[in-house]
Structures are given as C-alpha cells and as structure tokens.
Amino acid sequence: MPIAHAMILVGGIGISILSGPAIFLAQLKNLAYSQFSIYDLSVVPMFVLMGNVATHAGLSRDLFRAANAWLGWMRGGVAMSAIVACAGFGSVCGSSLATASTMGQVALPELRRYRYSPALATGTLAAGGVLGILIPPSIVLVVYAIIVEANIVTMFMAALIPGLIAVLLFMVTIAIYVRVRPGAGPRGDRVSRQEFIVATLRVGPVATIFGLVIGGIYFGFFNPTPAAAVGVFLVAAYGIARGVIRIPQLKSALLDTARTTGMIYLILLGAELLKIFMSRGGVPQSAAEMMASSGLAPLTILIILLVAMIFLGCLLDSLSMILLAIPFFWPVISELDFGMGAEDLKIWFGILALIVVELGLITPPVGLNVFVINSLAPDVPMRQTFIGVAPFFVAEILRVTLLVAFPVITLWLPKVLSG
Secondary structure, eight states: OOHHHHHHHHHHHHHHHHHOHHHHHHHHHHHHHHHHTOGGGGHHHHHHHHHHHHHHHTHHHHHHHHHHHHHTTSBTHHHHHHHHHHHHHHHHHOOHHHHHHHHHHHHHHHHHHTTOOHHHHHHHHHHHHGGGGTSSSOHHHHHHHHHHTOOHHHHHHHHHHHHHHHHHHHHHHHHHHHHHSGGGSOBOOOOOHHHHHHHHHHTHHHHHHHHHHHHHHHTTSSOHHHHHHHHHHHHHHHHHHHTOOOHHHHHHHHHHHHHHHHHHHHHHHHHHHHHHHHHHHTHHHHHHHHHHTSOOOHHHHHHHHHHHHHHHHTTSOHHHHHHHHHHHHHHHHHTSOOSSOHHHHHHHHHHHHHHHHHHHHTSSSOOHHHHHHHHHOTTSOHHHHHHHHHHHHHHHHHHHHHHHHOTHHHHHHHHHHHO
C-alpha cells in the first residue's frame, strides 16, 4: 500500500474512534487547504522542477566530466569523480533518488569502462546519491523545517558543512578501499590540457547557478521560493541556449514535477492526519514523559532515537520517515537539556536526523538508492551493491559521531552568516 494511503487510513480510523466520524470529516474539510496553502511549501515544487530541468539540461554530464578531468587520473579517481559530481548535482536537484538515478546513468558506463569492481562502482553511486538529501537545497530539509517550525534558510546554512564533510569522507573511503583492494579501482586516463580546460569551463554555469541560488539565500537577497524560481529560470535558459531543452523536454519536466509534488503533498496530508490521531491519543506526550523520567542521559536518549531512525529507514523512504518520526521524536528531544537554545537544538537535531535518513537509503532490506542503481546495472547482484555500500555506511556513522560530539560543526556557519 502506498505510504500516503496507509497514513490517511490509519489516521482517519484513529480520529474516528477517538473523537467520532464527524470530527474526522470536519478535519478533512479544511485540513488539505490549511496544509498546502503554507507559503513555505511552495518551495517544494520549485526545487523539484529545478532538478527535473537540470536533468534534461545535461548538467550531470558536465559535472562528471569536469570532476573526472580533475580526479580521474588517480587510483579510484573515477569513483571519486562520481562522488563530487553527485554532490554538485544534488546542489541543484535536492533529491537523493533523482541524484542516484541521473548520476548512475552518466557515471556507471565510465566506471565499467575502466573495469571498476561491480561492488565499488554500484556502491559508490548508491552512496553518492544520498548527498542530494543534505547538500542544500534539500526537499526533505524543507519538510523537516516546516514540521518543527524552524527557519528554512538557517537549515540550509547548517547543512552545508556536514554535506561537504560527507563528500570528503566518501572520497577518503574510496582511497582506502582501492589501497586495500588495488584491482577494484584502477587509475583513469590523464586528459589533455585542452580537454581539462574545456571540461572545467563547461562546469562554470553549474557553479554559477549554485552560487546565485544558495548564495542568494545565505546572504538574504531572496527567500528559498524566489531562489528556486531563479534556479529554474537559469537552468532552463542554459539548457535552451545549448539546444538540449525544447518544448517536449519542458513538458516532461513539468509533468514529472506535478507527479512528484502530488505524491509529496498527499504524504504530507496523511502525516498530518496521523499526527492528529497520535496527539489525540497522547502518544507524543507519553513518549516524552517516559524518556524524561527514564533517568537516561540526554545524549543516550538522542543516540537511541537516532538508531531507531536508522532501523525505520530500512523500511520507509526518507520523506515518509521524516514525516512519521519527527512529530514523535522532536517533542522528546525538545524536553531534554543539551546545553543549547531551542532554535539551535532544532538545527542540530534536524541535520542529525537527515543524515540517519540518508543511511536508510543505503541500508538493507529497502535501501531505495540501491534499488535505483540495481535497475541501471541489473547484471550486478544486489548483494554486491550492498557490500560496496558498507564502507560508506561506516563513513556516515563516523560523520554522525563527529556531529554529535561537536555540535559547533553544524551551528557555526548559521551563526556566522546570521551575525
């Protein structure tokens, strides 16, 4: 059953049992409009559209060629190039599944051409896809900010450094992997000086678009929704100027955006009904009281909740997990003393939550990114891809540990830019 339908069904039946069918029908009368008319939510279809247009504009191919020109000559360099390109595409896409799918189509043939081991090739692309969820802009990050009433711009600021740390750790993971297993990641070819210059110049428009969109948000020139609109316009203009975007491509991008946005909004409606049912049943309040009176240290409770989210991520997609878990976990976290203010706590916990959501995308049995990459490489057993993803999973656990131990990594940039 689709997750949205499941949440609407459970929420509707639960509200009807607790408060009566009339209350449930009254909720339905106004709930959809009150949910979807929130201005902040308008950023979701805009960022989805920007990602779809970017896919048709060929930005992913330009990013990979530039990264490969810089890094491909090293042992494991083509895989590192794929990671850097995933991060770059995630910065104009905002979706992990779209990043994994698009970059998989671009990078997988190159990894095969250089005879990378199937485990490393597919594992790298599955892991690289998760960068789309945290490198701003991020659709899931927007939804989290709306749920806990945090500032979207501040959340985007806080996500940048942890996202760059992920890129660095993934590249280090590849470097270690190919030293332990030298045959897994051969060196690529050195490109000529002319090819290097051309590839670097071709990635300039992507860097410019990212700088204008994210820089404009960070420095207060415009809010996220106008920033996304600017991004859509620039990406479309770039694609039209190159001759790769015509009316059929724009139509396809708009239809894909409508489908994705409709799916996201229906999940949001189901999550709100489920949240109302749980609130009327006193579940979040009881959970918060139970944790607060457990005698456990706040850090221990945080670790328990993060581990629980990793297990939930094995069964649910990232957006559904955020919508299901945060309404229950945030009241618990907000009652604990971590030595920081409420706004800082929202930011810190949100980034940690998104990272463990990332882990769910590459964790069996339902690692959605692994399924996406497997559909592009059906000859590689899924078991091999999960083996290839395992070192990246360890790198992600290391990143979570760093951010838990040193909250300043997450909070420093928002304080600097806001100050």
